[in-house]
Amino acid sequence: MSDREIVLVRHGRPASENNDRLSSSGFARxxxxxxxxDLHPDSQPHCQRDFTNHYIISSALHRARLSAHRYTGEPVAESNSLFNExxxxxxxxPVRLNAWTWVYxxxxxxxxxxxxxxESFSQARRRIEKACDLLVERATTHQSVVLFAxxxxxxxxxxxxxxxxxQVIEKDHRYWGVIVLRKRAQQH
Structure with missing residues (x-):
């Protein structure tokens, strides 16, 4: 059995991403x-990788599904809300702040x-641990998995x-950034 690979790809830049000054209700919107x-029309991957032999998964959020299709040109094999942001x-x-200041x-x-x-932070961490279980399961079945999240x-x-x-082989957290992880197959 050969090594397994999980690739995590961050979605492309969203069309609505702006940094306007907003009230709390404006930030909720x-x-x-x-x-x-949708994705910004100019948002394209930094470098194109071949994921032909990877099982393609995305979060259930629109920008992740669109990113998977824009990147691979293939339909997503599986979309799951466990992988949502x-x-x-x-x-x-009672303040007005820039959108990204609100986020942070x-x-x-x-x-x-x-x-x-x-969802609380502890609930989100538990959800991501379940998502991790699912990813490992998919990598066991398919050997190479790419997740757009x-x-x-x-x-x-x-x-x-x-x-x-x-083991982390490569790590990039920008839009379209790729994190490559590998695990050696168990020797018997």
């Missing part, structure tokens, strides 16, 4: 649009344990996979 939008929380604060501030409060009407999801998947003995 920004997140909703971000999760539903870790929550972008939306706390009501809200995520910091979320990671620190502040709750809200959305999201920045934080990929970071946590990478962390959980390395704890399970997978």
């Amino acid at each position: 920004w997140v909703k649009n971000y999760n539903r939008c 870790m929550e972008i929380p939306r706390y009501r604060l 501030l809200n995520r910091a409060m979320w990671i620190a344990g502040r709750g809200g009407p959305f 999201h920045a934080m999801t990929n970071r946590f998947l990478c962390r959980y996979l390395t704890r399970r003995g997978w």
Whole structure:
């Protein structure tokens, strides 16, 4: 049996990504649009890799499915919400901030344990651990797997996979960034 490979690809740049100054309600709309939008027409992979022999998976979010198709030209074999982005929380604060400042501030409060009407950080970590189980299972069945997902999801998947003995060969967290992990087959 030969080595197994899991490739994590971050989605391309979303069409709605902007950094406008927003109130908390404006930021809630920004997140909703971000999760539903198409890819920016100019967003293309930095370098094209051949994933012909890989089982293609994506998160259930629109931008990940579109990214998988734009990158590979092939239909996604499997789409699963376990691979969706870790929550972008939306706390009501009486300030106007740039959209990405909202993202970082809200995520910091979320990671620190502040709750809200959305998936908690601990729930998100448990979901990503289940996603990791599924990825390992798919890599056992298909040997080579490529997942089109999201920045934080990929970071946590990478962390959980390395704890399970997978070795990081390459790592890039930008839009279209690729993280390649490999694991040697068990010798009997």
